[in-house]
Amino acid sequence: MPDQHPERRVHGAHAAGRPEAAAPSARLDDARARAAHRLARQRRGRALRGTVSIGLVMALSGALFTANARLARGTDARQPQDLAGLQANEDARRERLADQVADLRARVDDLTQQQTDAGLEWQSAGQAFDIASGKLAVTGTGITVSLDDAPADGPRPAGTGPDDLVVHQQDLQAVINALWAGGAEAMALMDQRVISTSAFQCIGNVLSLQGRRYSPPYVVTAVGDPADLLAALDADPAVRAYRSWVDAVGLGWEVGRPAGDLEVPAYDGSVDMRYASVPEGTEILPGLVAGESTATSTQTRRQGTGG
Known part of the structure; x- marks a missing residue:
């Protein structure tokens, strides 16, 4: 007749449970290994990105330095670096522009003379006025x-x-x-x-x-x-x-x-008036004398100075 109360196999039970007790430790080691692998991979990635970034910055810096050097050489060839040289360049440029103005003024005079010869009548105010x-x-x-x-x-x-x-x-x-x-x-x-x-x-x-x-x-x-x-x-x-x-x-x-x-020599500058005012007491129009009233004086000055 079977034993109603079999003896518990304590040792067997403990022996069967040992592999289950060892499994968490193995998983922990696995996790640590994977974490170490990811960390190493991330470090290699950061190192690679850093190397690429440094290389890109160096390449751009070299390109900028090269462009700047070429520009500086071109500028040095065109512009002096001292004040006296700059002044001499500006004086030479001004002389060239003055020659161009004189040439354009001569062309305008020629065209005006052609129009006069074509039938337009123009009268000078007199030789004294032209001299003055x-x-x-x-x-x-x-x-x-x-x-x-x-x-x-x-x-x-x-x-x-x-x-x-x-x-x-x-x-x-x-x-x-x-x-x-x-x-x-x-x-x-x-x-x-x-x-x-x-x-x-x-x-x-x-x-x-x-x-x-x-x-x-x-x-x-x-x-x-x-x-x-x-x-x-x-x-x-x-x-x-x-x-x-x-x-x-x-x-x-x-x-x-x-x-x-x-x-x-004849005058070769501009004769356009930029600023002007009418002295008080001057008759501007018949019945209109400068300085008679504040409004008249203000209006006259504005007309003379262009606003």
Whole structure:
């Protein structure tokens, strides 16, 4: 008869359960191996991407450096790197543009003459007007006035500053205004015609006139009666003030009276007015006088200045 209470096989049961108890440890080792493999793969990927990125950056940098070097070589061949060279380039370019303007103006004059010959009637306001406006070159007797900076080794009285040793804008203006007052028919400053709208400026010891720059000595040429012109220079108080500094610090002052005729070129700049105003009391239209009311004055200024 079978045993109702068989003896439990404890040892057998423990022996059968051992493989099940060892399975979690094997899975853990598997997981660690896979994680280590993934980590190694990720590191290789990052290293590869880093290498590719570095290579790409180096290639782009090399291309940029090469392009910059080529551009620099091309720029050096075209543009100087010092201020004097740049100024010389700009002066040369300005001269070329001035020649082009003169050529275009000559073509315009030729076309205008052709239209006149074709039947259009044009009348000049008169030779005196053409001379005063600078349209015509002028040849005749006159004088020349030269102004120059003081020499470096000249006298230096006490209290003398650097500004006292150079020719200023007001010095040139004093000479030109005195010559106009003395009856000059035409005038030139350096190689350019001076008319009523001419404006020049001294920047340091450099003269700027109608887009061109000149260094001293500055030469003013005036066509007119030499005796009247000389008398006007002697009588002008601003000119006398400049000549006192000629004696004090050695500023340049030379007046010439050539035996032959002087030549003053025609004006080659723009004659368009950009800014203008009407003096008070001037009759603009019949019954309309500048300055009679604020509204009239404001409207006149706007019309004169273009807004």
